Amino acid sequence: MEKTPLNTAKGTDKTINKVQHRPGDLPGQKPSPAEQNRRPILEIKKLNKTFETFKAVDDVDLTLYEGEIFALLGSSGCGKSTLLRMLAGFEKPSSGSILLDGKEIIGVPPYKRPVNMMFQSYALFPYMTVKQNIAFGLKQDKIPKAELEERVEKMLKLVHMENYVDRKPYQLSGGQKQRVALARSLAKEPRVLLLDEPMGALDKKLREQMRLELVDIINAVGVTCLMVTHDQEEAMTMADRIAIMDRGEFIQIGGPREIYENPNCRFCAEFIGSVNIFDCTLLSSNKQHSLIKANDFNNNIELEHDIDLADGMPLTIAIRPEKIYISKEDPQQDTNICEGVVENIAYLGDISIYYVRLLSGRLISATLPNVDRFKQGLPTWDDKVYLSWDPESCIALTI
């Protein structure tokens, strides 16, 4: 049995979570660029940014590899935008270094950095046509006219805007504006593309469609991409790796699946997706077996691996709602089970969320696909139900 990597304490060790991917281990997980021995392109070392007394970015280390899409995920005010703006050159770091292709770029003005940004509001020049907007960056480099025309043409084709060359931005829809903004930021073939809340200005439907389109375009160009978002779905669909940021620090860095399945702390578990958190005490732990007492129900939680903690110590167990089985019949097991009463059911179309009140008074959520729910015999309001789960569904967290 493998050992679930338990978190190294966040406060004591700032170089958080050395990602250890096992290719093929997690189905659906793309091998990370780090594994493919790709060259690091951007290295951020001990980067700090302090606004007066407020630490916006706190001692951040990050390495970006050639060709990957990396997402900085966090709620507003966590410092992700400040970090992005430091890379673009709009903010000056308080200390630390940013190496692009091994060369220090702090102090290099934004107009000399081989980095381009797609702005949240797109920042298209309103008095220029689509074509002029895309050509703007190339014109600054004094590229010969023939080559410029050719490259602009290529960009227009890439984002499927060939039929809109002479339109002004106000004549475009939100999605079209975004494509132009993307083309403009890609036209100069930047070493790193920065995306600031790329879907922030789009409505929900268009957002979902543009995510994949954007990834396709970025992959077609092969540019390394650093995006900032507060939308976890967006980060998970688009990015190869995600860094969860809080109060200027990276809490966890990893692939979408790893971050969801193996959050390294309570904050990450609660931040990504929804989760039931139980305060527990470790009863015993050996190589293949850990027994845990939860405060909210009588039966114990059993894990099939050890936990690096002394017996009797408190810990947290997190269980995702979709990994909880819900049934009216007693599944006849001694561990990983609790009982309660269905208090509420939320119908979301594809799934239903059951809110089950435990005897202790705790409310637990468990989801059920609606394919199953409307079969006969499944629990409904006020039914007494048993909630159970597999040992591997539990995430043991020490902080």
Add this chain to the structure above:
Amino acid sequence: MSMGFSANMSFIRRAFRKSKPKVISVSTHQNTWRDYALILVPYLWMILFFLLPFLIIFKISLSVTQIAIPPYSPIVTFEEGAMQIILHLENYTNIFTDPEGTYWRSYLKSIEVAFFSTFFCLIIGYPLAWALATSKPAIRNVVFMLIIMPSWTSFVVRIYAWMTIMKKDGLINDLLIHFGIIDSPITMLQTDFAVYVGIVYCYLPYMVLPLFSALMKVDYSLIEAAYDLGCKPVKTFFTTLVPQTKSGIVAGSMLVFIPALGEYVIPELLGGKGSILIGRVLWQEFFNNRDWPLASAVAITMLLILTIPIIWFYKIERKEQEGAYGK
């Protein structure tokens, strides 16, 4: 007592409820005469105080001077039952054929002074407006007060103040001599320099305010976008800020250029005897030579000169509205 009061109140409330739909129907259908009445007020004002005087001046410009009251010949005369209309155009031809070239020279000089004054106002006003637009609201209000406050005192008083500042034993010369920068006082009064100082000082607020309001509406992310795409600072200014504040630049320039062109008081008090601006020519013709027809022709010509930038201004305005942001 209280019963009666509440009864009254409910009556009022009922009256309100009843009258409401009526008001709506009136406002949507029957009040076109109100629109006309409303728009008539400014029109009446313009007709009475602009168009009418303009026509009178125009009429005078087509007559010849004579020693009488009023000091010009009538255009329409009746002699032996015949109505005669005599339109003299020589006032206009005189302006351009005057052997000494006094008139067209003073026009050119006025345009030159107005142009450079506008230019200096723009150069000084833009950074000022920028500082205002980007400063914190608390500081902004204070600076605003400082810009507007001088106009609470009389214009002429402020020009006199500049005379005492710039005269031979005035503040500037005293200071410069005191610190040993110069040995003998510089002549500043009665020079073009003094005229520029006066005009720029007086008209700066008219430049700053429209620039400020244009800068408040600027999308600052465009500046960052230009930087990001490799545009250097100076070029970024001209490719992002200038196009976005074009209407403010044009409006401010018009507000300075137009009054500066016909400016009389400032050149008269601060300027030299040598530089004759069109305002002074007008004054001399009207009051010294009492040649009202010629003075009127000079005034009408100046107005025609002014219509060129005004038409240009409206063209830009219209383009702006149709162009970048849609209608």
